[in-house]
Amino acid sequence: xxxxxxxxxxxxxxxxxARVMMLRTDYRQYPTYLHGKIIHVALGFIAASLGAVAVPAxxxxxxxxxxxxxxxxxxxxxxxNMERNTLSEIDGDELxxxxxxxxxxxAISFExxxxxxxxxxxxxxxxxxxxxxxxxxFGAIICLIISKVLQSGSTIxxxxxxxxxxxxxxxxxxxxxxxYIMNIGLPARQEExxxxxxxxxxxxxxxxxxxxxAHLGQRQxxxxxxxxxxxxxxxxxxxxxxxxxxxxxxxxxIGVFILPQIRDKEKAMKVIGAVPVLETxxxxxxxxxQRKEVE
Amino acid sequence: xxxxxxxxxxVTTNKEQVSGGAPIFICETLEEVHKISANLEAMLDGIxxxxxxxxxxxxxx
Numbered sequence: 446x447x448x449x450x451x452x453x454x455x456x457x458x459x460x461x462x463a464r465v466m467m468l469r470t471d472y473r474q475y476p477t478y479l480h481g482k483i484i485h486v487a488l489g490f491i492a493a494s495l496g497a498v499a500v501p502a503x504x505x506x507x508x509x510x511x512x513x514x515x516x517x518x519x520x521x522x523x524x525x526n527m528e529r530n531t532l533s534e535i536d537g538d539e540l541x542x543x544x545x546x547x548x549x550x551x552a553i554s555f556e557x558x559x560x561x562x563x564x565x566x567x568x569x570x571x572x573x574x575x576x577x578x579x580x581x582x583f584g585a586i587i588c589l590i591i592s593k594v595l596q597s598g599s600t601i602x603x604x605x606x607x608x609x610x611x612x613x614x615x616x617x618x619x620x621x622x623x624x625y626i627m628n629i630g631l632p633a634r635q636e637e638x639x640x641x642x643x644x645x646x647x648x649x650x651x652x653x654x655x656x657x658x659a660h661l662g663q664r665q666x667x668x669x670x671x672x673x674x675x676x677x678x679x680x681x682x683x684x685x686x687x688x689x690x691x692x693x694x695x696x697x698x699i700g701v702f703i704l705p706q707i708r709d710k711e712k713a714m715k716v717i718g719a720v721p722v723l724e725t726x727x728x729x730x731x732x733x734x735q736r737k738e739v740e
Numbered sequence: 741x742x743x744x745x746x747x748x749x750x751v752t753t754n755k756e757q758v759s760g761g762a763p764i765f766i767c768e769t770l771e772e773v774h775k776i777s778a779n780l781e782a783m784l785d786g787i788x789x790x791x792x793x794x795x796x797x798x799x800x801x
Contacts (some may be wrong), residue, residue, distance in 0.1 A: 617790035630790030631778050684801055685787045 449501040452573035452581075456500070459585045460493020460566030461486065466589065467558045467596055485555070488524060492517065492559040496566030500574060517563065525556040540679050541672035541688055546662020550723045554596070561592040601667065602718030604654040605647040609710050612644040612702055622646050624693050624700030634685050638704070641678045643713060645701040653731050655697035660726035664690040667701060667720045674716045676706025744801070748784045751777045751796040758795070770794055 468485050495517045502510035529552040536542045543551075565588040573581035601607075610622045614635055619626040621644035629635050649655045657663060668688045679686045688703045705713060750758050751765045751773050758764050765780075767773045770793075777788040777796040786798040 627787075628789040630788040630796050631774055631781065633774070633778060634781075634788070682782065682785045684785060685781065 449574070452570045453494075453497045453501065455573050455578065455581060456497030456566040456570030457490065457493045459569040459588075460496055460562045461490045463565040463585075463589055463592055464489025464493070464558065464562045467561070467592060488521075488559060489562050492521070492562040493566040496563035497570040499563075499567055500570040504574065514563075517559075521556050521559040524559060525552045528552040528555045539669070540677050540681075541669050542665065543669045544662045544665030546660065546723050546725045547666040547669060549662075549725055550666075550721070553724065558592075558596070561588075561595065564588060565592065598724065599722045600718060601647070601658075601720045601722060604651075604722060605649055605658060607714045607717055608646045608648065609714065610644045610646045610700070612638060612642045614639070619702070621691075621700035621702055622698075624691050624698070626689050626691050626700060626702045629685060631685075637678075637686070641704050641708070643703050643705060643708060643710070645703075645714065645717060647699045647701060647717070649697050651731070653727075653729050656728040656730065657722060657726045658699050659692055659697065660723070660728075663723050663726035664699065666723055667717060668703065670720045671701075671703050671705065671713065671716050675703070675709075675713060678704040678706055746800050747797045748786050748800050749780050749798040751780065751788075751798070753794040757792075762797075 465486060468482060468489070495514060499511055499514060502508075529548055532543065532548040532551060533545075536544075536548065565585055568588050569581050569585040571581075572584040612619055612621050612626070614620070614629070617628050617630050617635075619629050619635075619638060619642075624646070629638060647658055649658055668690060672688060677688065679688075686704055688701075690699050690701050692699050701717065703713070707713075747762045749763045749765060750760075751767060752758050753767050753770065753773055755764070755766045765776050767776060773794055773796055777798065780786070780798045781788045784798055784800065786800045788796050788798055790796055
């Protein structure tokens with residue numbers, strides 16, 4: 446038996462475990478079913494193999510062999526495409542769509558998780574060969590922790606203050622606090638909305654956040670997550686009953702109007718707070734040089 | 741250019757106020773306006789917006 450077999454198997458197992466750990470089905474309900482999971486565990490296994498095999502290749506001075514990692518990169522970009530396509534296809538069938546930015550965020554994380562798997566397998570195998578299995582275990586656990594940390598970005602509650610504010614009508618205009626949401630003409634619809642609707646005001650904590658929560662993709666993500674978690678009082682062919690988020694142009698607050706099936710203020714605030722901040726929506730105007738000079 | 745929003749129908753009691761390309765429904769009473777708007781809203785998958793007390797437009801979003 447080759448001296449590298451054990452370290453490679455060790456690395457592959459660790460990498461695959463890392464992928465399984467990162468593959469959780471949470472309230473976003475994605476990936477849901479067994480087949481979706483099998484695809485990702487299998488790809489995680491391939492990624493782990495690549496990471497593990499790279500170490501002996503390097504130690505044997507076979508540097509050209511390491512170039513196959515570029516093949517891996519191409520492969521995992523493909524994963525991102527696959528996820529994006531699937532989710533975009535499904536998005537049309539959602540009562541409240543995810544939105545392109547949210548889909549992109551999910552697709553990116555699927556790709557990046559495979560690279561984390563490669564890293565874990567690489568470190569595991571390398572430490573095993575250089576020292577012994579215990580240090581390899583230790584290194585791999587650190588990698589897993591790093592993966593976990595990298596996996597969880599910030600959430601909405603970190604960047605805004607959430608307040609409950611019941612929706613009200615001024616004539617035909619629906620308002621949350623002073624933020625105009627939409628025009629609802631029929632008295633019957635207005636009653637429904639007052640009965641089932643809930644409103645929240647999200648107040649940005651600083652200047653960077655104003656742009657982030659104004660991002661249309663970020664707003665759609667909030668609506669989607671709330672609808673998934675609390676249900677939605679809506680059906681196809683009832684465009685008047687649509688959850689919406691509008692913005693106060695003066696101070697950048699946003700008014701969230703939702704029609705949940707579970708009308709529990711505390712729960713709704715928790716759900717809104719737990720919505721991930723999309724990477725694509727993050728802006729850092731305070732880091733710009735000009736602004737520093739002004740300040 | 742794709743037109744994303746369009747007025748599909750106009751419902752009113754006051755025919756002096758309206759004219760133009762969209763189908764116009766002239767009603768006798770305010771209740772009738774509400775009833776017809778609600779029906780049209782359901783049929784056309786649009787939203788009944790109130791422009792005035794007795795002037796409704798069904799808009800496709």
